[in-house]
Structure formats: structure tokens, C-alpha cells
Amino acid sequence: MARGKRPKWMIDIAQERMDILFNRAEKEYKKNPERSHRYIELARNISKKYNTKIPQPWNRRYCKKCYKFLVPGHNCAVRLINNEINIYCGECGHVMKIPYIREKKLKRRAKIDSYTFKKRDYE
Structure with a gap:
């Protein structure tokens, strides 16, 4: 091709x-x-x-270093530390760090949007 x-x-x-x-x-x-x-x-x-x-x-279900399939509780550990998700690979010891600030912002905005809709319904 x-x-x-x-x-x-x-x-x-x-x-x-x-x-x-x-x-x-x-x-x-x-x-x-x-x-x-x-x-x-x-x-x-x-x-x-x-x-x-x-x-x-x-x-996020495989290690980016050793390319092994990750199953939480068996060969990896998932921790929430300082606004990031740490996925520790039990096969090679690599730690993948994923920020979750964006998810928190989206959740906060959804909560604010639902509040404004409720407030307008009462007016």
C-alpha cells in the first residue's frame, strides 16, 4: 500500500x-x-x-513501560495522591501518573449548572 x-x-x-x-x-x-x-x-x-x-x-489498562495487562488488586495498585492518579505496575515497578484536575472541574461545573437550573425553576 x-x-x-x-x-x-x-x-x-x-x-x-x-x-x-x-x-x-x-x-x-x-x-x-x-x-x-x-x-x-x-x-x-x-x-x-x-x-x-x-x-x-x-x-490505562496496560503498563506503558513493560506493556503488560494491568488488573487492579492483582498486578497493579491504584492510588489517589495530590490531584493525580498513580497506577503502580507490579510487574516492572513503573508508576503512571495521570492528573484528574479536568475531571474535578467538569464535575464542579455540572454541579453549578444543575444549581442554576433549579434556581431558575423557582423564579
Whole structure:
């Protein structure tokens, strides 16, 4: 195939395949963790080949350093420290730090919006 961007239908199929692989990795983890790690490796290869992002729900479910599937309570620990989420990988010891200020702002704005709607209803 020529250089450049891939057609939309190819990207959609790649997204579906990555989603299927992550679902299978989640189901297989208890029985065979090595197989679930292999599924993550395959999903990353698809992502790189088609130059797409890994679907949003699965983006934080694998370690960015060792590329292993993460299951809280089994091989990773999740902590909330100083306005950020710390995900500690039990396989390699890497800590992924994700700020959650934006989520807090959205929640606060939703609360303010609901309050203003209630206030207007009474007027």
C-alpha cells in the first residue's frame, strides 16, 4: 500500500480488533496471564501498524513501560495522591501518573449548572 493515511474502513476494523483483544485479555487474565499479555502486545502492534490510538476505555489498562495487562488488586495498585492518579505496575515497578484536575472541574461545573437550573425553576 502507498504511503499516507489509511482508509477509514481499515482504521475502523483495527479499532474493533484492538477492542476484541483487550476484552479477551480481561477474560483470560485469571486463567492465563501470559496469554493476556500477548493479547496486549498484538493490540499494540495493530495500533502501530495502522497509526491509531488504543481505544479510550483500555488506554490505562496496560503498563506503558513493560506493556503488560494491568488488573487492579492483582498486578497493579491504584492510588489517589495530590490531584493525580498513580497506577503502580507490579510487574516492572513503573508508576503512571495521570492528573484528574479536568475531571474535578467538569464535575464542579455540572454541579453549578444543575444549581442554576433549579434556581431558575423557582423564579
